[in-house]
Amino acid sequence: MTVNAQPMMATPQTMHFAAALQLQSGSQVRDYTLAYETYGTLNADRSNAVLVCHALNASHHVAGIYEGQDKSEGWWDNMIGPGKPVDTDHFFVIGVNNLGSCFGSTGPMHTNPDTGLVYGADFPVVTVEDWVNTQALLLDRLGISQLAAVLGGSLGGMQALSWTLQYPDRVRHAVVVASAPNLTAENIAFNEVARRAIVTDPDFHGGHFYQHGVVPQRGLRIARMVGHITYLSDDVMNEKFGRRLRAPTLSAARDSLPPEGARPPQGGLAAGDATRDYLYTTQDVEFQIESYLRYQGDKFSEYFDANTYLLITRALDYFDPARTYGGDLSAAFARTAAKFLLVSFTTDWRFSPSRSREMVQALLNNQRDVSYAEIDAPHGHDAFLLDDARYMGVMRSYFARIHDELAAGVAA
Amino acid sequence: MTVNAQPMMATPQTMHFAAALQLQSGSQVRDYTLAYETYGTLNADRSNAVLVCHALNASHHVAGIYEGQDKSEGWWDNMIGPGKPVDTDHFFVIGVNNLGSCFGSTGPMHTNPDTGLVYGADFPVVTVEDWVNTQALLLDRLGISQLAAVLGGSLGGMQALSWTLQYPDRVRHAVVVASAPNLTAENIAFNEVARRAIVTDPDFHGGHFYQHGVVPQRGLRIARMVGHITYLSDDVMNEKFGRRLRAPTLSAARDSLPPEGARPPQGGLAAGDATRDYLYTTQDVEFQIESYLRYQGDKFSEYFDANTYLLITRALDYFDPARTYGGDLSAAFARTAAKFLLVSFTTDWRFSPSRSREMVQALLNNQRDVSYAEIDAPHGHDAFLLDDARYMGVMRSYFARIHDELAAGVAA
Numbered sequence: 001m002t003v004n005a006q007p008m009m010a011t012p013q014t015m016h017f018a019a020a021l022q023l024q025s026g027s028q029v030r031d032y033t034l035a036y037e038t039y040g041t042l043n044a045d046r047s048n049a050v051l052v053c054h055a056l057n058a059s060h061h062v063a064g065i066y067e068g069q070d071k072s073e074g075w076w077d078n079m080i081g082p083g084k085p086v087d088t089d090h091f092f093v094i095g096v097n098n099l100g101s102c103f104g105s106t107g108p109m110h111t112n113p114d115t116g117l118v119y120g121a122d123f124p125v126v127t128v129e130d131w132v133n134t135q136a137l138l139l140d141r142l143g144i145s146q147l148a149a150v151l152g153g154s155l156g157g158m159q160a161l162s163w164t165l166q167y168p169d170r171v172r173h174a175v176v177v178a179s180a181p182n183l184t185a186e187n188i189a190f191n192e193v194a195r196r197a198i199v200t201d202p203d204f205h206g207g208h209f210y211q212h213g214v215v216p217q218r219g220l221r222i223a224r225m226v227g228h229i230t231y232l233s234d235d236v237m238n239e240k241f242g243r244r245l246r247a248p249t250l251s252a253a254r255d256s257l258p259p260e261g262a263r264p265p266q267g268g269l270a271a272g273d274a275t276r277d278y279l280y281t282t283q284d285v286e287f288q289i290e291s292y293l294r295y296q297g298d299k300f301s302e303y304f305d306a307n308t309y310l311l312i313t314r315a316l317d318y319f320d321p322a323r324t325y326g327g328d329l330s331a332a333f334a335r336t337a338a339k340f341l342l343v344s345f346t347t348d349w350r351f352s353p354s355r356s357r358e359m360v361q362a363l364l365n366n367q368r369d370v371s372y373a374e375i376d377a378p379h380g381h382d383a384f385l386l387d388d389a390r391y392m393g394v395m396r397s398y399f400a401r402i403h404d405e406l407a408a409g410v411a412a
Numbered sequence: 413m414t415v416n417a418q419p420m421m422a423t424p425q426t427m428h429f430a431a432a433l434q435l436q437s438g439s440q441v442r443d444y445t446l447a448y449e450t451y452g453t454l455n456a457d458r459s460n461a462v463l464v465c466h467a468l469n470a471s472h473h474v475a476g477i478y479e480g481q482d483k484s485e486g487w488w489d490n491m492i493g494p495g496k497p498v499d500t501d502h503f504f505v506i507g508v509n510n511l512g513s514c515f516g517s518t519g520p521m522h523t524n525p526d527t528g529l530v531y532g533a534d535f536p537v538v539t540v541e542d543w544v545n546t547q548a549l550l551l552d553r554l555g556i557s558q559l560a561a562v563l564g565g566s567l568g569g570m571q572a573l574s575w576t577l578q579y580p581d582r583v584r585h586a587v588v589v590a591s592a593p594n595l596t597a598e599n600i601a602f603n604e605v606a607r608r609a610i611v612t613d614p615d616f617h618g619g620h621f622y623q624h625g626v627v628p629q630r631g632l633r634i635a636r637m638v639g640h641i642t643y644l645s646d647d648v649m650n651e652k653f654g655r656r657l658r659a660p661t662l663s664a665a666r667d668s669l670p671p672e673g674a675r676p677p678q679g680g681l682a683a684g685d686a687t688r689d690y691l692y693t694t695q696d697v698e699f700q701i702e703s704y705l706r707y708q709g710d711k712f713s714e715y716f717d718a719n720t721y722l723l724i725t726r727a728l729d730y731f732d733p734a735r736t737y738g739g740d741l742s743a744a745f746a747r748t749a750a751k752f753l754l755v756s757f758t759t760d761w762r763f764s765p766s767r768s769r770e771m772v773q774a775l776l777n778n779q780r781d782v783s784y785a786e787i788d789a790p791h792g793h794d795a796f797l798l799d800d801a802r803y804m805g806v807m808r809s810y811f812a813r814i815h816d817e818l819a820a821g822v823a824a
Binding site for chain 1: 436437438439533536537594595596597598600601602604605607608609611612613614619630633634637638640641644646649650652653654655690692693694695698699701702705706709719722723725726729730732735761
C-alpha cells in the first residue's frame with residue numbers, strides 16, 4: 001500500500017508496422033506507427049502484462065512523468081504506478097495511442113504514403129475492433145502472447161471488452177470501467193452535434209484544413225463544450241458552479257458594460273463579487289459555468305485534431321458487439337473466456353450503471369466469472385479518472401487478486 | 413368534454429405601445445409592438461381571461477388555425493380551444509409574442525427608432541420580468557385588470573410564476589408546467605453551447621448579419637440540435653430511434669460510398685434497410701437519430717432569428733426570483749397571492765420534477781393553495797406539449813374548477 005515518493009519516469013516509444021492493416025470498413029492503412037509507453041518490468045514468463053486502453057482525448061501517456069517535466073503526469077497516474085492500484089512493481093503496464101489519434105500514432109495529420117498528401121479527412125474510419133487488432137500486433141512484437149489484464153474506461157472499456165471477444169485466449173482478465181456495450185441514441189446525438197460543429201466550421205475545409213494553414217477551432221470548442229457537459233453530473237456542476245456569477249476583472253467588466261443608458265453594474269466589480277448585479281449581456285460571460293466551458297473549449301481546440309475527433313466519436317458510435325447477434329448481448333458474449341471486473345458510477349448519465357448491468361447480466365448468462373462494483377460517486381462520467389476511496393479500493397483488490405493468481409502460477 | 417368538430421379560427425393582431433418601456437437591465441425600448449391573438453369571449457365582468465405565455469421558439473399563435481391554412485394549428489392547440497382542457501367556450505384566452513422574439517412583436521430584426529438601423533445584437537436584453545410587464549400593459553389596454561389564470565410551460569411557466577410575484581393582485585390562478593424556479597448550471601451550460609455556436613458562426617457578424625444579407629444558419633442548426641436532445645428523454649430517443657440506421661436512398665448511398673478499396677455496402681441499400689452494413693463515414697448520416705437532428709436543425713435555421721435565440725436563452729438563464737432573497741425561495745414566494753397548479757413529468761431531465769417540488773414546498777411554506785401533479789410520461793421535457801390522458805385530465809379538471817369559481821362569483 002506504500003506509494004513511491006519518487007515519481008515514475010515515462011519514456012514514449014514508437015513502433016513501425018510495415019505490413020498493411022486491413023480495417024473493418026474494408027479500407028486499408030498501408031503502413032503505420034504506434035506510439036506507446038511501458039511501465040514496470042515484464043516477468044520471465046511474460047505473464048504480467050496489463051494493457052491500458054484510452055478514451056477520446058487521452059494517449060499512450062498513461063502514467064508517470066517525462067524527464068524534466070514535473071507536471072506531465074499521465075492521464076491515469078492516480079491509478080497506475082509503483083504501489084498504486086495497478087501496481088507497476090508487479091505488472092508490466094502498456095499504454096498505446098490508438099491509430100487515427102493525434103498524439104504520436106499514425107493519424108489524419110500524417111502523410112498518406114499512397115498520395116504523398118496529408119490524410120486529413122481521407123484517413124479511413126477506424127473501429128474499436130481495428131484498434132484491438134493493432135494492439136494485438138504490438139503485443140506480438142513485444143513478445144506477449146497473453147495479457148494478465150486489459151483495462152479501460154469509457155471508450156477504453158469498449159476496447160477491453162472487444163479484446164475478450166476478438167482474442168478470447170489472449171486475455172485473462174478484462175477490467176471495464178464506466179463503459180457500455182454500445183451507445184444509446186442520446187450518446188450518438190451528442191457525438192453528432194460535436195461532429196456537425198466541426199464539419200460546418202468554415203475552417204474545416206472538408207477535413208483538409210492543414211493545407212490551408214488553419215484549424216477549425218470554433219467547431220472544436222463547441223465539440224468540447226458539449227462533451228464536457230456530458231462528462232459531469234448535474235449535481236457536481238451545481239456544486240462546483242451553480243448559478244454563481246463570474247467574478248469579472250476590471251477589463252472584463254469594461255468590455256461587458258451594458259449598453260449606453262443602462263444602469264451601471266453596482267457593487268465592487270473589480271473585486272469580483274459573485275453577488276454582483278447581472279451584466280445583462282448575451283455574448284459575454286456572466287456565469288462561472290460559462291467561463292469554465294469556454295476555457296475547456298479553448299484549451300482543447302489548441303491541441304486536438306479535428307479529424308481525430310470525428311474518427312474517435314465514430315468509433316464510439318459504431319461499437320456494438322451484439323449487432324451481428326441480432327442485438328443479443330448474451331449470444332455475443334458466448335465467445336468470451338476472460339474473467340471480468342465491471343465498474344460503474346451512480347451519477348454517470350453518459351454511460352449509466354444500467355449499461356454496465358446489461359453487460360454483467362449477459363456475462364452471467366454465460367456463467368462467466370464477473371465482479372461488479374457500482375460506485376456511489378458524485379462526479380458523473382469523469383469519476384472514472386478521479387480519486388474515490390471505494391473505487392480505488394475495488395481496483396486495488398482486483399489487481400491484487402490478479403497478482404496472486406500470477407504468483408500461484410494459475411496463469412499458466 | 414365534447415370537442416368541437418369545426419376548427420377554431422385564429423386572427424393575429426398587433427398592439428403598438430408608444431410609451432418607452434423601462435427594462436430590468438436599465439435599458440429602454442422607446443416604442444414597440446406586441447403581436448397577440450385571443451380566443452373565446454371576454455365575459456361582462458372581464459373575469460374570464462387566461463393568459464398563455466410561450467417558451468423559446470413559440471409565439472402568440474397558441475391555438476386554432478388561420479383562414480385557408482389547414483395545417484396552421486397553434487402550438488398548444490391540443491390544450492386550448494372549444495371543449496378542450498382550457499375551454500374557450502368558457503375562457504377568453506390570450507396569446508402574446510414576447511418582446512425580442514421573431515414572430516411579430518418588436519425584436520432584433522426591426523428598426524431601432526433611435527438609430528434608424530436594424531437592432532440586431534443591439535436589441536436590449538429582456539428578462540422574464542420585462543415580458544410580464546409588457547403583458548400587463550397589453551392587459552391594461554384590453555381592459556383586463558385581473559386574470560382568471562396565467563398559464564405556461566417551461567420558460568412560459570417561469571412567466572406564469574413571475575406574474576404571481578410582480579402582480580400578485582392581478583392573478584387568481586397560476587398554472588406552471590414543466591418549469592423551474594431558475595436554471596441549473598447544466599441548463600445554463602447547454603444554453604451557452606448554443607449561444608457560442610451562433611455567436612462564433614462567421615455569418616453572425618457580431619449580431620449584425622442582416623446588413624450582410626446572410627444568416628448564421630450553421631450556428632442555429634447546432635443550437636437547435638443541442639436543444640432537441642435536452643427536450644427528449646433518453647428512453648424516448650431509444651424507442652423512437654435507438655441505434656437504427658438511416659435507410660439510405662440510392663443517391664444518399666452513392667454519396668456515402670466508402671473510400672476506394674473498401675468493401676462495398678451489402679444488402680439492399682436502395683431498399684433502405686435498417687440492418688444494412690455500416691457505411692463507415694464520419695460526415696454522412698449513418699444513424700436515424702442523426703438524420704432527425706439534422707432535419708430539426710435545418711428547419712429551425714430557416715425561420716428562427718439568431719439574436720432572438722440569444723435573448724431568449726439569456727432570459728432563461730437570468731430568471732431567479734429567489735436571488736434577491738439570498739436564494740430563499742419561500743421568502744420570495746411570500747408575496748404571491750394566487751392559487752397554483754404545478755405539473756412536472758418524470759422523464760423531464762431539463763426541468764426535472766425535483767425543481768417543481770422545490771416550488772411546491774416553497775408555496776406550502778407560505779400556506780398557499782397549491783395542487784401538484786407529477787405525470788409519469790416517457791417524453792421528457794417535450795411532454796408538456798403532447799397528449800397524455802393523465803396530464804390533459806389534470807389540466808381539464810383544474811380549469812373546470814376555475815370556471816366553477818367564476819360561475820359561483822368567487823372571483824369577485
